[in-house]
Amino acid sequence: MLTQQKIIHALKDVEDPELHKSVVELNMVRDVHIEGTHVSLTIVLTIQGCPLKAKIKQDVETAIQALGATAVTLQFGSMTDEERKQLTASLKKENTTSEGMPTMLREDSGVTFIAVTSGKGGVGKSTVTINLAAALARQGKRVGIVDADIYGYSIPTMMKITEKPTMIDQMAVPVTKEGVKVMSMGFFSKDNQPVMWRGPMLNKWIRNFLVNTHWGDLDYLLLDLPPGTGDVAIDVAAMIPQAKEIIVTTPHNAASHVASRAGVMARHTKHEILGVVENMAFYETSDGERNYLFGKDGGSALAGALATEVIAQIPFAQPEENTGSSVYDEDSVVGEAFTHLAEDIIHIN
Structure with missing residues (x-):
């Protein structure tokens, strides 16, 4: 039986192909709905017009279909300015020490x-x-x-x-x-x-x-x-x-x-x-x-x-x-x- 928990767990293995981080870790997965074996969800991209959107779509659909879904309806959105600032701050924190050194x-x-x-x-x-x-x-x-x-x-x-x-x-x-x-x-x-x-x-x-x-x-x-x-x-x-x-x-x-x-x-x-x-x-x-x-x-x-x-x-x-x-x-x-x-x-x- 499909559950939201199972879907989120499966999507932890799907990476943003540019940042090489899980779409779940990046909080890109939104609005998951399940009707029988039909799953609909939204993936919020870091920027509009993401050049590798097709890759993300394929990987998300493959991961969910592997759970038994017969249909996957995927919509794309984009992060707000505030969400992008938070993501940038998080990435920069990874890139630098507390002293500001790379x-x-x-x-x-x-x-x-x-x-x-x-x-x-x-x-x-x-x-x-x-x-x-x-x-x-x-x-x-x-x-x-x-x-x-x-x-x-x-x-x-x-x-x-x-x-x-x-x-x-x-x-x-x-x-x-x-x-x-x-x-x-x-x-x-x-x-x-x-x-x-x-x-x-x-x-x-x-x-x-x-x-x-x-x-x-x-x-x-x-x-x-x-x-x-x-x-x-x-x-x-x-x-x-x-x-x-x-x-x-x-x-x-x-x-x-x-x-x-x-x-x-x-x-x-x-x-x-x-x-x-x-x-x-x-x-x-x-x-x-x-x-x-x-x-x-x-x-x-x-x-x-x-x-x-x-x-x-x-x-x-x-x-x-x-x-x-x-x-x-x-x-x-x-x-x-x-x-x-x-x-x-x-x-x-």
């Missing part, structure tokens, strides 16, 4: 922070970030990316992300692509307009990405830092002292020489250097011959200077033609290289 920055949070940096632009730092993140996600890890290159944001374009984060009052829900949660200045800049800010505003936005974003539970948060040793790199070093760093370079001696400065800064801020990733290391022809278009051994020279090791050599390859995305298929040569890198990082940590 909860994920506590030593016992279980989150491993990896800052991906380089000495100069154009070496493929963002490519390394998104492909490492995707590879970690394929290994079953919960992964997020902060596109901390505020001036040169590129992650949404490279991952072919067209939607925007959902905003619940002042709390952002990151966009998920390739199993990775993503936040970027690119979501908030209209028509590719340049960002013209000085240091204090940069610090504010990096902090916003940590505090006012509902990341949920993460195993890894990758930060795609701007090249060099400027304000953002300094702020991240101060804000996340436990972060580990990957230094990206090409094999070219000039690139590796400049990248050594980023490594020296990592040592100065006491960030552990996980190693060097040598991107665009070689081009492999169909017969297996390797052509070193940017020279050789730049990564090894950088690793030697920083007393670390080369943890990956990523070959040249075309982006996935069918998608236009810069995330490589896991079965491709480049994808396999990032799979090995992800496995090594998981083993290290």
Whole structure:
């Protein structure tokens, strides 16, 4: 026999697909009525026009039908402004300690922070970030990316992300692509307009990405830092002292020489250097011959200077033609290289 108690209990397993919390816990279930085997109810969404409303509808209907209901009439409403404020306050309370520090920055949070940096632009730092993140996600890890290159944001374009984060009052829900949660200045800049800010505003936005974003539970948060040793790199070093760093370079001696400065800064801020990733290391022809278009051994020279090791050599390859995305298929040569890198990082940590 169907009862309201049984229905509420069944719906505890239905999650809001963005917040990853039960629709019951979020108080989204309202006005449950039962007439024989016909159930009617209202689901109150966090915002009007919720992009994943169809997913919620399917999951609610499936859960109730599993109890024996032959018909489910589902209506949607939306939270009031006051309810959204209360929800935002609750989420923010989860995200911050009593001192206002982001909860994920506590030593016992279980989150491993990896800052991906380089000495100069154009070496493929963002490519390394998104492909490492995707590879970690394929290994079953919960992964997020902060596109901390505020001036040169590129992650949404490279991952072919067209939607925007959902905003619940002042709390952002990151966009998920390739199993990775993503936040970027690119979501908030209209028509590719340049960002013209000085240091204090940069610090504010990096902090916003940590505090006012509902990341949920993460195993890894990758930060795609701007090249060099400027304000953002300094702020991240101060804000996340436990972060580990990957230094990206090409094999070219000039690139590796400049990248050594980023490594020296990592040592100065006491960030552990996980190693060097040598991107665009070689081009492999169909017969297996390797052509070193940017020279050789730049990564090894950088690793030697920083007393670390080369943890990956990523070959040249075309982006996935069918998608236009810069995330490589896991079965491709480049994808396999990032799979090995992800496995090594998981083993290290």
